[in-house]
Amino acid sequence: MTHRPPGTVLDDALASLSREQLEAEVHALREQARLAQKKLRGIQEIGQILASEQNHDRVLAEIIKRTTALMGADRATLFILSDDQRTMWSKSTHGGEIKTIELEVGQGIAGWVARYKRQVNVKDAYKDARFDAEVDRLSGYRTTSILCQPLQDMQSNTIGVIQVLNKQDGYFTTADEQLLRAIGGQASVCILNSQLYIDVVTKNIDLLDTQLKLEERTREVELLFRVERAAALAMSQEQALDGVLQCTLGEYPSDGAVVLLHDPRRQALVAEHAIGPSAAWLAEAQLALEGTIAGDVFSRREARCLRLSDQELVDGLHLPVPPGAALRNAVCVPITHNEDTFGVLLVVNRRDDPRGFEDRDVRILGVIASRMALSVMLSRAMDEEQKAERLATIGKTLSGVVHDLKTPLTIISGYARALAREDDADRRQEYRALIKKQVDSITAMIQELLRFSRGESQLLMRKVWVKDFVAELAEALREEFAATGVELVVETPYRGAVRMDDQKMRRAAFNLARNAKEALSERGGTFTVRVEEVDGRVHFAFSDDGPGIPPEMEGRLFESFATHGKKNGTGLGLAIVKRIVDEHEGTLEVTSIPGAGTTFTIGLAPA
Known part of the structure; x- marks a missing residue:
């Protein structure tokens, strides 16, 4: 069998093609390659x-x-x-x-x-x-x-x-x-x-959105915490409203903010407290319930954001805007608690955002306004309670007041009889002066009682004999210390009288005694009450032989909510003591030795 060399078949095939056919084949191959x-x-x-x-x-x-x-x-x-x-x-x-x-x-x-x-x-x-x-x-x-x-x-x-x-x-x-x-x-x-x-971008967007929402929520919580703290630490409605408004303008820098409370007698919303650069004219606001934006917000209990022209804003709000002042935007939020509406919160001319206030701002301001409502409600409840307490105190102390009146009345009676028998003009004039002095003393007692009953004074000041006050206090404290391992010691070198509100001073003494009882609760000890006269002042010293005051509490003993190591402590006891002493224009000193005990000394003027 004859073997043909490689390529012979292809060569024969190519040889059988004409030139035109070869060119067409090459062109086809080139086109396929292209x-x-x-x-x-x-x-x-x-x-x-x-x-x-x-x-x-x-x-x-x-x-x-x-x-x-x-x-x-x-x-x-x-x-x-x-x-x-x-x-x-x-x-x-x-x-x-x-x-x-x-x-x-x-x-x-x-x-x-x-x-x-x-x-x-x-x-x-x-x-x-x-x-x-x-x-x-x-x-x-x-x-x-x-x-x-x-x-x-x-x-x-x-x-x-x-x-x-x-x-x-x-x-x-x-x-x-x-x-x-x-x-x-x-x-x-x-x-x-x-x-x-x-997926990655979506998750990053979701993560960023969550982060932004978390930051926003954190700011809201921090703001509400500041609001709650300002309201809780306030000693009056005015302080509470001022503290909350300060927090509000801290979060929403604006020209001014005002709380307008409903006055049923006038049927109007009357400015209670205002702050900010525009506070002077905001504080003069007195808005009718009919025909005003604030009155509409109050009646409907629905907040409104206002982004109107200056004149429209002025016309709708009816505020006493002075010449040269301009209103660009405002927000008005009802002050409500449950079913009660107390007034409105009005904030004007936001500075940090030209768009004014948005729905998120209204939501937060609504929570702030609710806290204001709680402060107003608590203040009114406290006013009613104080009125009741004043009446109860007057009833409890009336016998003491009558007793205090006996002395000047006896003196007046004696001098009056002497005056009737006396022919000497100079002596008669002397008796008249002495009688007038006793009448003035009685008048002062009556005026003190009236001021207290009207709420013009927080104290019912009267002459209190120290021996009687301490005897009643000791009897109550022995019952307080029963079965606690705390021994009561009473020392009264001073046995004169002091002008004070004995009900409130008893409350101060009880707060100090309870603090001592808690300090001595683990091992027992001694609580001493000593009253003496020092440099023309009557000192009430309350001492215990407990562990002393912790270093962490130094410098902040009398602050509200300052407490240390007490399971159920509120941190209000010593703050109340300080307030009562201040109301008496007295002094309050504390000395403490670690491991040896603590002494609180209240200084008052003698009667």
């Missing part, structure tokens, strides 16, 4: 797009456009499977126009490919039972050939479908199937990367 290079460059460009572009929509649009060109198709569509795996949304291109369409999985050829994860090449769509002609009818497009490729992740799960329609020079070939499979691989990477990028 198309192959074009497709290779197209796939490389798709890869470059995937590497350089992060915007999901732009990447998909570029893939669709370049796939249409590479495949020589009339149109390309890329479907993305939804999270519930039931529908697909897509972007399709036709003549440069991109549209979004939606299909159910299993609907049409693309839906079939998504469900069964197999490539489909159809030469005549209308002869394929899987084709959904309704899409053509609605779009006016005529589909002929279809090449459809599933897009899958690393676990072979379908994430989408890419399809090209209507091959421009015939039908889609096996080479086209391989090319679309390669493009589909690139598109799958793109989709997965884009989804991952979107």
Whole structure:
């Protein structure tokens, strides 16, 4: 058998072709090579797009456009499977126009490919039972050939479908199937990367949003804490309102803020307290319930943000705005507690935000206004309680007052009899002066009682004999110290009288005694009450032999809510003692030796 050398068959075939045929063959080969290079460059460009572009929509649009060109198709569509795996949304291109369409999985050829994860090449769509002609009818497009490729992740799960329609020079070939499979691989990477990028961005946005909300919430909580502290530490309604308004303007820098409380007698909202640069004229506000913005807010119990022109704002608020002043914005919030409405909070001309006040601000100001309502309600309740206490105190001390009146009345009676018997003019004048002095003393007692009953004075001052006061106090303290291991010692070198409110001074003594009892609760000890006169002052000394005052409490003993080491301590006891002593214009001193005990000394003027 004769063996032919390699290349002989090809050489014979080439030799049998004419020159024109050879040139045509070379041209065809060159065109195939050009198309192959074009497709290779197209796939490389798709890869470059995937590497350089992060915007999901732009990447998909570029893939669709370049796939249409590479495949020589009339149109390309890329479907993305939804999270519930039931529908697909897509972007399709036709003549440069991109549209979004939606299909159910299993609907049409693309839906079939998504469900069964197999490539489909159809030469005549209308002869394929899987084709959904309704899409053509609605779009006016005529589909002929279809090449459809599933897009899958690393676990072979379908994430989408890419399809090209209507091959421009015939039908889609096996080479086209391989090319679309390669493009589909690139598109799958793109989709997965884009989804991952979107997930990361979404989580970062959610995290940032949560952080911003947390910061905002933290600021709100801190503001409300400051408001609550200012209101709780206040000793009067005026102090509470001032403290809360200061916190309000600290959070919302404005020209001024005013609390207007309802006056039933006038049927108007009357300024109770105002602060800020505009406080002077805000404090003069007295607004009718009818025909004013504040009255409407009060009646409806609904806050209002005002962003009006200057004149509209002036006309609606009816505020006594002085010449040269301008109103740019305002917020008016009802002061309510449960079903009761006490007035309104008005803040004008916010400085840190030209837009004025927003819904979030109204919500926070509503909480602040509610705390104001609580302060007003508590203040009124305290006023009523103090009135009742004053009447009760007057009743309890009336016998003592009557006793105090006996002495000057006896003196007056004696001098009056002497005056009737005396003929000497100078002596009669002397008796008249002495009688007048006693009458003045009685008048002072009566005026003191009247001032206390009217609430003009917080103290019912009268002459109290120390021996009687200490005897009653000792009896109560022995009952307080019963079964506690605390021994009571009473020393009263001074046995004269003191002008004081004995009910309140007894309360101060009890607070000091309870502090001592708690300090001595673990091992017992001695509590001593000693009254003596020192340098013209009567000193009430309350001593214990306990552990002494902790270093942490030095310098803040008499502050409200200052407490240390007490399980149920409120930190108010010593603050109350200090207030009572101050009301008596007395002195309060404390000495403490660690491990040896503490002494509180109250100094009062003798009667």
